[in-house]
Structures are given as C-alpha cells and as structure tokens.
Amino acid sequence: MGTPVVPPWMANLDDEDLTFVKKFILASGSMKEVAAEYGVSYPTVRLRLDRLIQKIRLAEQTEQDPYIALVKRLAVDDKLDFDTAKILITAYRSQLGRGGKAAY
Template identity: 40%
Template sequence: MAFPLLTDCPVCHKTLTVTKLHCSNCRTNIENEFALSKFSSLAAEQLRFIEVFLKCRGNIKEVEKELSVSYPTVRGKLNEIIEALGYSDRTKQKVDKKKVISMLDAGEITAEEAIQLLKENEEDA
C-alpha cells in the first residue's frame, strides 16, 4: 500500500529530502538526494483543482461547472495555489471594473459575484 508523499518533517516541520527510491518489481534501490517538484507540496484538494483546471483548458466557466463553485471561488483557489507555489511576491493584479461589468453583462458571473470581485479589489488596494 502506497502512502502520500510527506514533504514536511512531522517532528520539526522542516522540508524533507527524498534520499531513496525503490523499484517494487526488480527490488532495485537507488540512494541519492532527489529534488521534488513544487507541486509535491500542494494539498490533495489543490492538485485536484489543478487537474480540473487543466482538463477544462483554463476555461473558468467550465471549472465552475465541474466543481459546482462560483467564479470568485475559482479565482480564490487559483490565487491560493499560485501563492503556494511560491509566486506570492508578485503584486496582486487589480480587477478591471470594466471587465467585471462586461462579464456581468455577458452573463458570465452573477451580480453577487461581481460585487464580491469589486469588494475584493477594494480590500487589495
């Protein structure tokens, strides 16, 4: 039975290093210090979101449908993952009010979602 990969030490909470690989077929063991991708430190829920996002080819409306969540929720989850991957030092992009209004006019978001986006934009400013 395989367990999910641990990325943080349960004792001191520092990042763990993978030092051994094992083939269960031929029993080969390889020892060295191996690098993990940034994605290995993401939570299972975040990885699931990335799968859905890629499957939907980045179409947020499709992600909304697939996950049964609102546009602001999709946007929030995406921002959370971007920060978890270490890109949080970029300045937060401001929401273009005209874009929000055009999305509302096109029926891409509800009035409540538009209000939430505009409020988030004010809080980030």
C-alpha cells in the first residue's frame, strides 16, 4: 500500500477538529448523538460543524492576493473570527475596486 496522502483541507484541521470529524462520521452524521457524546447541546454541535465547514471551504480556496490569503489563514487558524475576516476582505476588495492601491 502506498504512502497515505492527506488532502490539504484535512491537513489544516487541528487534532480537536479531526476528533470531532471522526466522532461525527462514527455517529453516522447524527448531531444529536455527537451532542450526547460530548455532553453539549445540539446547537453547540451545529455551531462547531458550521465552523468546520467554513474552515474547510477557506482551505479549499486558493488566493493569489497575499493580504486576502493572510486574512483567510488567520481565520482558519482561529486567530481571527470568520465574520471579521469577511469584513476585512470585503473592505479591502472595495478599496481596490475604487482604484486604491494595496498597502500590503
């Protein structure tokens, strides 16, 4: 058997995220079952799953602009929340759209 290849989206997840994904899969995608296993509410599991989805989507997107790539990387690494990252990227693109020069 060859060397296992880890997809980039998975390589960006930390151990806690990977454990959550494993438990989610073993629970056949039942958030209710995962909530019971973690001892938390269903909405807490839903929020955790939504954050993972955002992380994976951001990791899948390739970005040429270094500033936008940095903001996305900070969001994926939980150094910046996703809503703030969206605001920064939108404002940056808006500034560029008005003929502004990137300061980065």
